Amino acid sequence: MTRPILPAAATVEAEQAAIAGGTPETDLMENAGAALARAIRLMSPWRPVLFLAGPGNNGGDAFVAARHLLEQGMQVRIAVTGAPKRDAARWAKGGWHGEVELISEETEPAPLLVDALFGTGLGRPLGEELQAHLMRLAEGAAMTIACDLPSGVDADSGEMLSPIPRYDATVTFGALKPAHRLAPAMQHMGDVILADIGLGEVESDWREIGKPELPAPDPVGHKYGRGLVHCLAGSMPGAIALSAHAAARAGAGYVRVSTSRMIDGLPSAIVQTDSADALDDERIGCLLVGPGMGDVPPLLTLALTKTHPLVIDADAIKAVGEPDRLVGHDVILTPHEGEFEALFGEIEGTKADRALIAAQRSQSIIVLKGPDTLVAAPDGRLGFAPPAPAGLATAGSGDVLAGIIAAFRARGMEPFEAACAAVWVHGRAAEVAGPNFIADDLVAALGPLS
Numbered sequence: 001m002t003r004p005i006l007p008a009a010a011t012v013e014a015e016q017a018a019i020a021g022g023t024p025e026t027d028l029m030e031n032a033g034a035a036l037a038r039a040i041r042l043m044s045p046w047r048p049v050l051f052l053a054g055p056g057n058n059g060g061d062a063f064v065a066a067r068h069l070l071e072q073g074m075q076v077r078i079a080v081t082g083a084p085k086r087d088a089a090r091w092a093k094g095g096w097h098g099e100v101e102l103i104s105e106e107t108e109p110a111p112l113l114v115d116a117l118f119g120t121g122l123g124r125p126l127g128e129e130l131q132a133h134l135m136r137l138a139e140g141a142a143m144t145i146a147c148d149l150p151s152g153v154d155a156d157s158g159e160m161l162s163p164i165p166r167y168d169a170t171v172t173f174g175a176l177k178p179a180h181r182l183a184p185a186m187q188h189m190g191d192v193i194l195a196d197i198g199l200g201e202v203e204s205d206w207r208e209i210g211k212p213e214l215p216a217p218d219p220v221g222h223k224y225g226r227g228l229v230h231c232l233a234g235s236m237p238g239a240i241a242l243s244a245h246a247a248a249r250a251g252a253g254y255v256r257v258s259t260s261r262m263i264d265g266l267p268s269a270i271v272q273t274d275s276a277d278a279l280d281d282e283r284i285g286c287l288l289v290g291p292g293m294g295d296v297p298p299l300l301t302l303a304l305t306k307t308h309p310l311v312i313d314a315d316a317i318k319a320v321g322e323p324d325r326l327v328g329h330d331v332i333l334t335p336h337e338g339e340f341e342a343l344f345g346e347i348e349g350t351k352a353d354r355a356l357i358a359a360q361r362s363q364s365i366i367v368l369k370g371p372d373t374l375v376a377a378p379d380g381r382l383g384f385a386p387p388a389p390a391g392l393a394t395a396g397s398g399d400v401l402a403g404i405i406a407a408f409r410a411r412g413m414e415p416f417e418a419a420c421a422a423v424w425v426h427g428r429a430a431e432v433a434g435p436n437f438i439a440d441d442l443v444a445a446l447g448p449l450s
């Protein structure tokens with residue numbers, strides 16, 4: 001199962017629906033606090049804990065968790081910003097019979113800090129003083145855990161409204177929020193643990209990308225049944241060579257490259273051809289254009305005269321011109337931010353909003369790459385990549401991703417599913433490849449993952 005992701009307003013709606021369905025808000029908070037306490041005990045069964053509790057329900061969760069931990073014999077302190085302002089939070093505070101400190105210079109750090117100052121209700125940057133206390137107390141702790149979200153993070157955009165520490169873990173409730181998987185906030189979250197608090201099955205078109213189920217080779221199938229990927233080489237053939245190699249290692253049964261001159265270093269299993277007819281082969285499961293295309297826009301034009309499923313990457317994205325040129329074609333586009341802006345211009349909104357608007361305009365699957373890669377479909381589905389090693393910021397790693405997508409598409413996967421699966425495999429290949437890998441090492445790591 002992939003984990004659902006809900007923006008802050010939709011989270012409130014899901015909570016309201018549960019309340020309307022007969023689950024009191026205090027039950028949701030009890031479940032959230034109990035889950036937070038369980039996560040704390042699993043991660044750190046003995047460290048004395050300091051909870052920082054804010055005025056809203058995020059702070060309420062802290063009072064519930066603190067009660068559970070105290071009952072289990074742990075050393076627990078709570079420091080607050082002031083009195084609770086929400087009914088459920090007042091109820092939670094009422095169940096706490098220990099002392100309550102006011103957050104100040106006098107507040108001593110503890111080995112484990114739990115930040116329950118603000119969650120989805122954060123509306124503005126933390127005040128300077130409070131922010132300084134948060135930093136100081138986090139620095140003084142051996143381990144830090146955020147309740148729902150690190151305080152200072154905008155739940156929907158992943159922006160940091162004020163600086164936040166780096167947490168070891170973040171425990172969230174019901175569904176992930178976009179910020180758990182968007183930069184820059186995602187780099188501060190540590191492990192993101194999702195707790196069930198009784199909202200029932202959370203429905204969302206937005207999900208974290210999980211381990212894919214890749215189609216197994218048909219035991220009586222043939223090479224074309226496993227997918228024929230056809231690549232168009234341009235003026236810098238090294239890039240398409242990486243893509244073609246990646247497609248082959250990602251399980252395509254046949255990989256072919258159209259090129260006017262022999263490309264050195266390609267495995268012999270990859271066929272090189274200069275025949276124009278090769279493009280009319282009906283067995284082509286996916287046509288890939290863009291990596292190393294250079295300034296040769298006719299290659300994209302040629303690709304768009306064919307009806308094969310397409311992956312359009314790199315230089316070819318910039319050559320598209322107008323997004324509606326792609327409408328009516330079966331396209332997966334794989335821009336990084338620069339290529340995205342070149343094609344779609346500046347679009348207002350969060351990264352999630354922008355990816356979805358671009359998918360609508362082009363009627364294509366958009367893989368908007370970066371440390372927080374998103375996969376958007378015109379029907380509103382949105383996949384958020386789990387964190388991947390920053391070593392992926394290396395020349396040619398995007399070419400490898402394009403090749404994997406083409407292989408999965410040619411193997412018969414639906415375009416959105418193929419793109420999500422490829423993003424997942426690409427990230428795991430980077431983990432397997434170890435530190436300081438080059439794009440070729442990513443290709444070598446693909447076999448066992450695909």
Ligand SMILES: NC(=O)C1=CN([C@@H]2O[C@H](COP(=O)(O)OP(=O)(O)OC[C@H]3O[C@@H](n4cnc5c(N)ncnc54)[C@H](O)[C@@H]3O)[C@@H](O)[C@H]2O)[C@@H](O)CC1
Nearest residue numbers: 015028029056057058118119120121122123124125126148
């Ligand atoms: N609503 C529910 O049913 C549930 C909510 N839960 C928790 O409730 C949280 C959301 O609670 P709230 O909506 O009360 O929001 P928060 O607890 O995030 O905080 C909102 C409060 O802080 C104030 N505030 C916002 N930004 C501030 C700033 N920079 N400086 C000072 N004050 C600021 C607001 O005016 C408001 O009073 C979630 O993150 C989650 O932890 C959980 O208990 C599960 C159930």
Ligand SMILES: Nc1ncnc2c1ncn2[C@@H]1O[C@H](COP(=O)(O)OP(=O)(O)O)[C@@H](O)[C@H]1O
Nearest residue numbers: 336369370371389390392393395396397398399
């Ligand atoms: N800091 C990062 N953390 C994780 N992944 C990253 C990071 N930076 C880039 N990536 C990933 O690396 C790949 C780079 O692709 P791209 O920008 O097209 O590079 P190139 O053109 O050199 O191949 C993308 O899949 C992107 O999501």
Ligand SMILES: [K+]
Nearest residue numbers: 115116118149
């Ligand atoms: K918090």
